[in-house]
Amino acid sequence: MGIGKELSRRRFLSNVAGSAAASMLARPAFSLSSPHPFSSGITFDVASTEPSILAWQNQGVINTSNSPYAKLHSVPVRAVTIADGFWSKRRKINAERSIPTMHDELEAHGRMDNFRRVVGKSSEPQKGPYFSDSDIYKWIDAVGWSLQSDANSELRRTTDGWIREVVAIQEPSGYLNTYYQNDRVSLRMSQHDQEVGHEMYCLGHMIQGAIAYYRATGDTKLLDAGQRMVDGFVLPNYGPGPNQKPIISGHPEIEMALIELYRTTGKRQYVELAGYILHGDERAKIEPERIVYMYCGIPFTTRTKLEGHAVRAMYACCGATDYYLETGDEAYWKTLNTLWEDLVKRQMYVTGGVGARSQGESFGTPYELPNAQAYGESCAAIGNMMWNWRMLAASGEAKFTDVVERALYNGINSGMSLDGTTYCYRNPLAFDPSHFDGFRGSPNIRNPWYDVTCCPPNIERTFSSLPSYFYSTSKDGLYVHLYDNSSLDWHLEDGTGIKVEQKTRYPWEGAVELTVNPEQSKEFTFYVRIPAWAEGASVAVDGKPQPSVKAGEYLALRRTWKPGDRVRLNFPMNTVPVAANPRVAEDRGKVALRRGPMIYCMEGLDQAQGVALADTSIVLGPRSGGEFHNQYRADMLDGIMVLDHRGGAYEVSSAEEALYAPAALSPRKTRPVDLTFIPYYVWANRQPSAMEVWVPYLTA
Numbered sequence: 001m002g003i004g005k006e007l008s009r010r011r012f013l014s015n016v017a018g019s020a021a022a023s024m025l026a027r028p029a030f031s032l033s034s035p036h037p038f039s040s041g042i043t044f045d046v047a048s049t050e051p052s053i054l055a056w057q058n059q060g061v062i063n064t065s066n067s068p069y070a071k072l073h074s075v076p077v078r079a080v081t082i083a084d085g086f087w088s089k090r091r092k093i094n095a096e097r098s099i100p101t102m103h104d105e106l107e108a109h110g111r112m113d114n115f116r117r118v119v120g121k122s123s124e125p126q127k128g129p130y131f132s133d134s135d136i137y138k139w140i141d142a143v144g145w146s147l148q149s150d151a152n153s154e155l156r157r158t159t160d161g162w163i164r165e166v167v168a169i170q171e172p173s174g175y176l177n178t179y180y181q182n183d184r185v186s187l188r189m190s191q192h193d194q195e196v197g198h199e200m201y202c203l204g205h206m207i208q209g210a211i212a213y214y215r216a217t218g219d220t221k222l223l224d225a226g227q228r229m230v231d232g233f234v235l236p237n238y239g240p241g242p243n244q245k246p247i248i249s250g251h252p253e254i255e256m257a258l259i260e261l262y263r264t265t266g267k268r269q270y271v272e273l274a275g276y277i278l279h280g281d282e283r284a285k286i287e288p289e290r291i292v293y294m295y296c297g298i299p300f301t302t303r304t305k306l307e308g309h310a311v312r313a314m315y316a317c318c319g320a321t322d323y324y325l326e327t328g329d330e331a332y333w334k335t336l337n338t339l340w341e342d343l344v345k346r347q348m349y350v351t352g353g354v355g356a357r358s359q360g361e362s363f364g365t366p367y368e369l370p371n372a373q374a375y376g377e378s379c380a381a382i383g384n385m386m387w388n389w390r391m392l393a394a395s396g397e398a399k400f401t402d403v404v405e406r407a408l409y410n411g412i413n414s415g416m417s418l419d420g421t422t423y424c425y426r427n428p429l430a431f432d433p434s435h436f437d438g439f440r441g442s443p444n445i446r447n448p449w450y451d452v453t454c455c456p457p458n459i460e461r462t463f464s465s466l467p468s469y470f471y472s473t474s475k476d477g478l479y480v481h482l483y484d485n486s487s488l489d490w491h492l493e494d495g496t497g498i499k500v501e502q503k504t505r506y507p508w509e510g511a512v513e514l515t516v517n518p519e520q521s522k523e524f525t526f527y528v529r530i531p532a533w534a535e536g537a538s539v540a541v542d543g544k545p546q547p548s549v550k551a552g553e554y555l556a557l558r559r560t561w562k563p564g565d566r567v568r569l570n571f572p573m574n575t576v577p578v579a580a581n582p583r584v585a586e587d588r589g590k591v592a593l594r595r596g597p598m599i600y601c602m603e604g605l606d607q608a609q610g611v612a613l614a615d616t617s618i619v620l621g622p623r624s625g626g627e628f629h630n631q632y633r634a635d636m637l638d639g640i641m642v643l644d645h646r647g648g649a650y651e652v653s654s655a656e657e658a659l660y661a662p663a664a665l666s667p668r669k670t671r672p673v674d675l676t677f678i679p680y681y682v683w684a685n686r687q688p689s690a691m692e693v694w695v696p697y698l699t700a
């Protein structure tokens, strides 16, 4: 914290003053007073006295500070310190175990040798699929955000070394991709390779990783390389012009990266290029099924539903939302909202995961949300979170934050083991180890490495960047989105310094105390998020209960805030059985249990001996006793809230019954058994064990 604080505030003020004038955005102007000795590559208008882009240390996970259609503006990772609590454990393991072990895995599997090979420093053959470069970039992305919370000099040195090796292979044209250099130059950017080869995808991840690293360190080496490839190779040769060739975004990613590159450098052409890619180029003749699968190739604004490869679709939606944030193109906003309705009404798992089918890693038909067969790739849940984060920036609406929270605590969080060294690629909602025939060649659902290792570094960069998701600023005040022990040290958009302390045992308990400390008394609106699940929540300011508290909205607390003012939130933490829409065939007659933001599951090894998950049911209704007891167990799975319930198990195992019998005669006698539920994200951290999220229920 505190790097050039005075300077940054001045810069920030000038920004706010100039943000109405969109024309200034075309100017790649960095402030004179920037402390970093920039290297070559970016043109800096150092003589400019015009409002400038924010300095690197003030840019959030996406930098919407100058985005004319962003209602909310992100805060940098370094502005929020997460203290001991729920996320500190996950983030500590991420920094101390996941990022270092993934470094070793990437080396061991030759991902850096791919770069060394191009310049004759390795005789190893190309390793991994054609998009393997992106694994390195996503890892650098994770390191970048992580260095903002902890200036780990050894990690910095290691990463600097890798970055030097990456940029060393760049061709004079700017081209940089280990798979398509040397022996595969002739395949480069052919229509076929654009569809399957991920060249633009890798470039997108290079840019994103470079930006994360730049925002942590001010180092532009990788950023320069990414910009050189766009400026020298892509812009002159690809685009709508008569002497240019079409771009096909075979795996969307470049779109959001280009817009973030614009937000970082001020070069408006990158927004235009992203818009061109999102629109598609009709000169490229693409098979209709590829247009579905890749989620590109036709104008984004003609899309009416989510389909095809789930990660591709989510990343395309991220890019399209970023494009809207910069251009205000209403057709995009309309399409994005149509697609969002499709997401939350027909396509999203209760965990925030998306992508029902392993075939094509894709969305299914509406309401096709199988449990055991669920694909729910970790990357797709992350894409869902990133998309909703952008929709939130555009609108300030809490319904998007609800999806961010749902995915974060459940479908993303499940992707990394508690010890931080193994990962789920798929995140099913039911699992029977005796029917599991492995995944991508491994007998395990969690693995330290995948040949397609997109998910592990993606989870790492999400956890690293998490502090930036806690708050945003707006013209009239400050928004709080996520709750955990933490402190914010930032400023309002008029430059007034502000600190906010959060004290809570969230997500296990629903009380949150926020202490607001503006540097002087100041009138502004503090928007506190009331989660959609928190029906009956209460809010008090300095002990005074507030009216109009509504679940699923931000409560706007407008007043003159004085240092030390306290806001107390109380979210009822009841265990709630959640039913799915009856059209979700697999979930009929079943419920999932939710407590706060957490979705629960039953894991076989927590149940009484001889009780098969398939034969159990919970008991709901007025005469059931119907309770779920909760108990915090510090000794279990790194500390979790466990739910217990007196449910039932079939007296005769259903495995003994006939496959078909007249319904009236079908015996369904149960005996009482105590059932135990654990949060979904901790499943499969002990031995491989049966797991169910959706459980049958009886009414009493």
Ligand SMILES: [Zn+2]
Pocket (backbone or CB within 6 Å): 377, 378, 379, 380, 425, 453, 454, 455, 456, 458
């Ligand atoms: Zn993945």
